[in-house]
Amino acid sequence: MRKSLSRALPSVLAVATSLVACFLAVGLTRGFGSAVDAFTAMLWGAFGDWPRYVETGNAGAVLRPLGEAGTKAALLTFTGLSVAVAFRVGLFNIGAQGQLMVGALAAAVVGAQVQLPPLVHVTACLLAAAVAGALYALGPALLKVHRGVHEVISTIMLNWIAVSLVENWLVVGPLRATASGDNSIPGTAQLHASAELPRLLGESSRLNLGFLLALLAAAGTWLFLSRFSKGYEWRAIGLNAEAARAGGIDVGKGLVHAMALAGAFAGLAGAVLVQGTELKYPASLGAPYGFDGIAMALIGSGHPLGVTAAALLFGGLRAGGTRMQLFGVHKSFPELIQGLALLLVAARLVWDRLLARLAKKKPPEEAARA
Amino acid sequence: MIELTHITKRFGSVLALDDVSLSIAPGERLAVVGENGAGKSSLMNVLYGLYHPDAGEVRFDGTPVKVKTPAEALARGVGMVHQHFTLVPTLTVAENVVLGAEPRRGGLLDLDAAIAQVQASCRRFGFSVDARARVDTLTVGSQQKVEIVKALHRGVGTLILDEPTAVLTPQEADELFAVTRALSESGLAVVLISHKLKEVLAFATRVAVMRRGKKVAEVRPAETSADALAELMVGEKAVSLPPGPLLAGRGEAALRVEHLRTDKLHDVSFSLHAGEILGIAGVDGNGQRELALVLTGLRDYTGTLELFGRRFPYLTPGQARAQGVAHIPEDRLHRAVVADLTVEENVALGRHAAPPFAKGPLIDFAGRRQRTAALLEANDVRPRDGTLRVGALSGGNQQKLVVGRELDGQPKVLVVVQPTRGLDIAAVAQVRRRLDEERRRGCAVLLVSLDLDEVLALSDRVLVFFEGRVTAELDRAHLDERLIGRRMLGVADA
Structure with missing residues (x-):
């Protein structure tokens, strides 16, 4: 446990440094009074406006922000897991965005075009999205295993294919909602109520079942990787595929399965977006959660629980970011914090050296060579 | 100075x-x-x-x-x-x-x-x-x-x-x-x-x-x-294998190849029997390593390959292991161990899905720890700590771990490449003794080594490889160092 905590330290430091740097940036350009106000607003927007709740007794002041943070965190957790799972077998899944889109579309179609009893309908939509995402990731995995095509190239290309296919054609063409009266509605048809993910905190908050599903997925992935023989195989493949192969592990199968799971997670992110908040496939999906997944996976060190922690934090900051607008800070500011944190995580060597020096101990590499 | x-x-x-x-x-x-x-x-x-x-x-x-x-x-x-x-x-x-x-x-x-x-x-x-x-x-x-x-x-x-x-x-x-x-x-x-x-x-x-x-x-x-x-x-008297004739306990053919070809092997045929050590001699780069890779399922081939009478048109590492083929590869950090996994996890590699390493689909942590502790003790791997990264062990201890793991499953066929490379005297003696014990137990051992002394000291039979071909086959009674030397260099008899 202590070992995994010390492994998380560089990420924590990176995020903290990023927060401080961004605070200074606002302070130096807008004055430190504004910076404090803006960051406080972001904090209340992220984790609940507790002072206002105490003042007015309005539970919504806390529940609404928490709901927004939770819904965003759920999406980031799913896409983060998608990238992290691929990481663990040594693949770089840049295609979470495309997998998310096809997943979202599958959920939107099953949710709107099929009539089923409530619980069954929700499940059917989620399954459809997971399968769609998995299938979309399967292509790159098979190409990698059988033809040696690098997954970064194929998944990037499939992202563009998804954009063209889903957003530029299906959603504005064959699957577009039929206009009611004079109003033409962008996006696909509205989901049936039976396909919507149930809300968790009542009507004042958009927090829905997707949040719990994301936490379950993260816990499940963690257990799978650390407790199951199959998960052990995946880790061995990711760390030394040649030794894994010599040990009799079917490396190709491991890569294909892991990539399918990665695709399924991204697909589920799409489903949670559609069934939880959008309630249809909208004209545009908004934030590129699939790409944010890469940041979550890296900041979370590829560990399912690390990914969840990163997603909770950045989901919160993003939800709070909208409130920063009141203080003249653009609402995309949390993305800047995230980007800077990512950069600092990528510069991990710096932290390792610094920590080693601070601890007055040998750098980890040296101990490894002994 | x-x-x-x-x-x-x-x-x-x-x-x-x-x-x-x-x-x-x-x-x-x-x-x-x-x-x-x-x-x-x-x-x-x-x-x-x-x-x-x-x-x-x-x-x-x-x-x-x-x-x-x-x-x-x-x-x-x-x-x-x-x-x-x-x-x-x-x-x-x-x-x-x-x-x-x-x-x-x-x-x-x-x-x-x-x-x-x-x-x-x-x-x-x-x-x-x-x-x-x-x-x-x-x-x-x-x-x-x-x-x-x-x-x-x-x-x-x-x-x-x-x-x-x-x-x-x-x-x-x-x-x-x-x-x-x-x-x-x-x-x-x-x-x-x-x-x-x-x-x-x-x-x-x-x-x-x-x-x-x-x-x-x-x-x-x-x-x-x-x-x-x-x-x-x-710090004590060093051990070395006694010279002299080895036991003649040769049994059934465990492995047979005929007209085996890859880009580095040309029409190789031989059989390997239970209870013998078959040494492969040759100058580095004459196909010996390739042969070891083929026999352990790591390289594609054409020709006939039979394990215990069963013909394999192709062989995967998993199939080879299932047939009782163990492999001690030359490059342990590349092929034998995952440096960033723990000693325990590496001991499980290759048989991680079966008891005592697994209970159903789950990892059996207690079983794995016990088996690892016994293995570390039996093979004198230091330190006796199963939770260390394998990359943190010294090269010699990594090798002892690999040898111990591969022999732990009582293999029927053992493919060994350069097993004592870089080891100290005591470790060399220990590894050689283990190979000899395996042979006596009835295991069919294929030994690839660039150290001719090692091949001569341990083998019941020697195949000499030159440019992917077998250029000589000698049994222990007729080992002729100078003949082997000539055949290793592709020199015909005068």
Whole structure:
């Protein structure tokens, strides 16, 4: 446990440094009074406006922000897991965005075009999205295993294919909602109520079942990787595929399965977006959660629980970011914090050296060579 | 003159170097011998700036210096050639040698000047290497020469060679020693880290013996013998297999190949029987390794391959394992262990889905820990800690772990490649004894080794490989070293 905590330290430091740097940036350009106000607003927007709740007794002041943070965190957790799972077998899944889109579309179609009893309908939509995402990731995995095509190239290309296919054609063409009266509605048809993910905190908050599903997925992935023989195989493949192969592990199968799971997670992110908040496939999906997944996976060190922690934090900051607008800070500011944190995580060597020096101990590499 | 005085270095609770003092004078050939983990490499890594001592100091001509990085060591004239080479395979010899101090013209690499410089260096130091050749096209022996030229090219006055002959053929080793001897006679100090006492005695002018982190003796080769050195190293009488005829307990054919072909094997046919050790002799790069890869399912082939009478049109590593084929590969960090997994996890590798390593789909942590503890004890893997990363073990202990793991499953066929490479005397004896025990148990053992002495000492039968073909087959009663030597070089009988 202590070992995994010390492994998380560089990420924590990176995020903290990023927060401080961004605070200074606002302070130096807008004055430190504004910076404090803006960051406080972001904090209340992220984790609940507790002072206002105490003042007015309005539970919504806390529940609404928490709901927004939770819904965003759920999406980031799913896409983060998608990238992290691929990481663990040594693949770089840049295609979470495309997998998310096809997943979202599958959920939107099953949710709107099929009539089923409530619980069954929700499940059917989620399954459809997971399968769609998995299938979309399967292509790159098979190409990698059988033809040696690098997954970064194929998944990037499939992202563009998804954009063209889903957003530029299906959603504005064959699957577009039929206009009611004079109003033409962008996006696909509205989901049936039976396909919507149930809300968790009542009507004042958009927090829905997707949040719990994301936490379950993260816990499940963690257990799978650390407790199951199959998960052990995946880790061995990711760390030394040649030794894994010599040990009799079917490396190709491991890569294909892991990539399918990665695709399924991204697909589920799409489903949670559609069934939880959008309630249809909208004209545009908004934030590129699939790409944010890469940041979550890296900041979370590829560990399912690390990914969840990163997603909770950045989901919160993003939800709070909208409130920063009141203080003249653009609402995309949390993305800047995230980007800077990512950069600092990528510069991990710096932290390792610094920590080693601070601890007055040998750098980890040296101990490894002994 | 370089002096290491009272050097102490700890890794966690392990005392790697315990108050070691050593001096290196210009023009001398100092051999540092000792078992795996005795601290030879650690000591030299201190001098080379890779490790920083907890106590003691390094003095150059009397001045204490803190050598923080290999770059600083190089600047002070200390070069080191490691067991694992640090060359860029896709670059040429010249590009590798000048890397870090490239001749430039207008901000660009001046390739012609680099080639000229490197050719000049090769000539001056007596190495025959083509400066324009790409490193990955060279043999291991030539790559090592490139490493040495690289150090000499920087003008080092002290050259550390870490187990240089582990990867060389006897001829290449002779050549290496001839060249370095000439260099030392013109003033270069050479430090040789080695287990091979024969070469140490032939080459060195002074021998420092290390045992468990301490320097236990310093002797002149003329005043000692291989036996005496071995005793100093091990601290007790060294063990070696008795020579003489082996048991004739040959059983059924376990493995049979006919007209086996890959790009490196041409029409190879033979059978391997239960209860025998079949040695494969040959100069490096004549298809022996390829054969081991084919038999363990790691390389595609055409031709017939039968295991216990069952024909395999193709063989996966999983199928090979299921048939009872165990594999002790040459390059353990590449093929045998996952350095970033723990010892326990590596012990499970290959049989992780079956008891005692798994309970249903779950990992059986308790079973795995128990089995690992027993295995570490039985094979004397140090330290006895299953939770360590395998990458943190010394090379010898990694090898003991691999041997222990592969034999743990009581294999029916054992494919071993260079099993004692880089091991110390005690570990070599232990590994050889284990192979002999396997043979007596009825296992069919295929032994690939570049060390002809090893092949001759252990094998019931020997196949000689040359350019992917079997050029001779001899049984133990008719082993003829000179005939094998000729066939290894593809020379027909006179």
